[in-house]
Amino acid sequence: MISSTAIAHLKEKLGDANVLHEKEDLLTLGYDSTPGVHHLPEVVVYPTSSEQVVAAMEIAEREGLPLTPRGSGTGLSGGSVPVKGGMVLCLTRMNRILEIDEENLTATAEAGVITLDLFNAVAAKGLFYPPDPGSQKISTLGGNVAENAGGLRGLKYGVTRDYVMALKGVLADRSLIATGGKSVKDVAGYGFKDLLVGSEGTLGIITEITVKLIPPPQDKRTILAYFDDVRTAGEAVSRIIAAKIIPSTMEIMDRAVINCVEDYVKIGLPRQMAALLLIEVDGHPAPVAEEAAGVRKILEEVKAAEIHVARDAEHAAGLAAARRTALSALARVSPTTLLEDATVPRSRLAETFGEIERLREKYQLKVGTFGHAGDGNLHPTVLCDERDHDEMARAHAFYNELYEQVLAWGGTVSGEHGIGLAKKEYLARQIGPGGVQVMKRIKQTFDPQGLLNPGKIFDEGDPCTKAHVEEGFRVSH
């Protein structure tokens, strides 16, 4: 239990309004967007500067409180749930955009800036920040960096990691760090910045980020195709890439998702279709026109049931917005929504859909699948009720068997959601016990006492011993 002296200290350092400790205030900070995981913190702090981050960390350490950093809590792997209680350090009030450097094509912002706010601010200067996680209206840039967030435009433009040029932050020992800069090339020392990206708040607290910007695409075409069966949609994706067309977006929804989305937004999606592909090509108008024609030709060749080209930008935006509602639309249907993040090499996409269908039948579950088809990144979502223990066991078995196949195909258990709490057991299966030991070595190097975001990525205890090393310590894939 946090002492009243500590609360007083925190209030003194951070200001009364930036320290919450009443139970009713704490309730909502015990969640992120992952179903079925909740844990009350003892105190929540909202630092407004890196000095306040350090001050809060000092008090947390003195009080023996584990510390869980978070942004808006849009994470889907439980990474910001304070499973060990203690202090939640919420960065949403460090939300200033510090600079947009038009000469060097960079933007610098505090960790709590909303992703879409940054996108809009740079767009106002005629520049483009491509990473667009599904939650971009709510998610923070710091959270995006900590999770190495993906998004809908990843196929052509890459993910958050590809845009991080510099980071400032605080390590577990409260040292302030700054790594990277505005030089577009920098090989001075190890890629420490690259280690922090995707470290899920377990190696340090990121407070400030400099991202790379690019010139925006001048033109965009949106094409919507419906299919009588999912495998054909998968084949279309493979053929488009094989034709050397790299769309900015290539999103897929299966019948269950089409129906949930249509129930939710009522834009006239055809409920009987087995799958939908939403494809955007962007760039200079000339290649965009050619690529759109190329995509259309391939969709015709594979015999897509219907092919529609968005009439105008508004229509296109409506379709993209409908896709972004997929998770919310699914979440309305059943008490519990289990969302996974299986990612396979692109060539395995059609087979993965086949496997999902086979397992859905086998385990008699309601499953809707959507995702970033161009990246091989699927979100097979089980719609269930956590009070039904038999159903939950079947859902668990479904994912277990699916991941086994995904890993056999050289895929990954997480394309963009991170490991957090939800995927710890799957991580070990992917990278092996040796791989987990490599990760633990890194964790122990930077946070030997396990203060930062404890209980995430891998379990405590079972430290890296000499015996482990001698046993083989193999990371296999």
Add this chain to the structure above:
Amino acid sequence: MISSTAIAHLKEKLGDANVLHEKEDLLTLGYDSTPGVHHLPEVVVYPTSSEQVVAAMEIAEREGLPLTPRGSGTGLSGGSVPVKGGMVLCLTRMNRILEIDEENLTATAEAGVITLDLFNAVAAKGLFYPPDPGSQKISTLGGNVAENAGGLRGLKYGVTRDYVMALKGVLADRSLIATGGKSVKDVAGYGFKDLLVGSEGTLGIITEITVKLIPPPQDKRTILAYFDDVRTAGEAVSRIIAAKIIPSTMEIMDRAVINCVEDYVKIGLPRQMAALLLIEVDGHPAPVAEEAAGVRKILEEVKAAEIHVARDAEHAAGLAAARRTALSALARVSPTTLLEDATVPRSRLAETFGEIERLREKYQLKVGTFGHAGDGNLHPTVLCDERDHDEMARAHAFYNELYEQVLAWGGTVSGEHGIGLAKKEYLARQIGPGGVQVMKRIKQTFDPQGLLNPGKIFDEGDPCTKAHVEEGFRVSH
């Protein structure tokens, strides 16, 4: 001194032809392409499989031999010079291209494959591997990954790191590792792959690499501009980027380099000009035509002295090849060529040229500067004679003062050559003693006995102590 038993063991494990230990054989393996650094190893091994890498490492450890991995030795920071003697492990005989996966747009190759061979092999399948370090005809892919090599196309296409999807290798404790895969998104665990990229052979030996490929540009235009003064060339670079044109290449040479290159290749470069910009725009023919016109307009606006558009692909290739000879051309002129790798945020380019000129005057040196102007990545090269101690002291003072300014502008002491031996003292100035301690913590985590490439990046001894941590342990930029 290595024992004859150890030599016999090595020959047994690797084959007679893959173990060199006679002095005349060892001589050439004591160099890389960095002037003034040479050290004889005791033995050189050429493993042909990762099992042989492990076997050689085991014998090295048993014999107490430090181990320096290397590829072709084109490095420019002394990173593959065996300064502590011992064993050189040369990966040039692990040189198979294992797979070109046209569906997933990846290529997998052993570490010893020549960069240009990989480029050509994927080009034959209609695909494109963009990273093109100056030494691509000789350098190995493994060396490129270990150094995170840049190149001429970095401005638009990025550097080696941006293309590495998966790595296999051996850590200091001889555990085999595999990290990453063919999935284009993967956030399962820490970015260990990203830590290995650019670790200069100090954290592990990379044996196999999977890289991302992209569709090749369909068209290219090459423009050559001459300037009466270097600052105008710098201004042209800034204005081109500000106009949201991202050329694939934007290379600069000053008068000294123009003259050396002309002496060497005799293609009619105008010797009286202060600077030359070689600009390539590539992609779809329509934007390429527009971008070429946009570049030309800006060159006219800043009053470039002459503007030439390459007549055809052959002419363009000739110009690019001439640029690639810059280092060789300079190296012919004086007994010693000191090449540096200062990189600044692009907006500081013109000022950096001003500073180089000021310092050249101040220290009365012969300096030629060329580099990747679009990246702010310059190679100010002092042409001198290492037997002239006074001149060498002035050269040292020149670089010292230049780097001071480069760091004050938020630049880096190495854009693409790495720290190796040559820049250890500069690294500490850039990232601070705290930053060096962060790097050392990582090194100690993976190579506690300092077996791999000792003496590189930072000096041994001076370990990371609790006192250091408590002192502040700040990484500042």
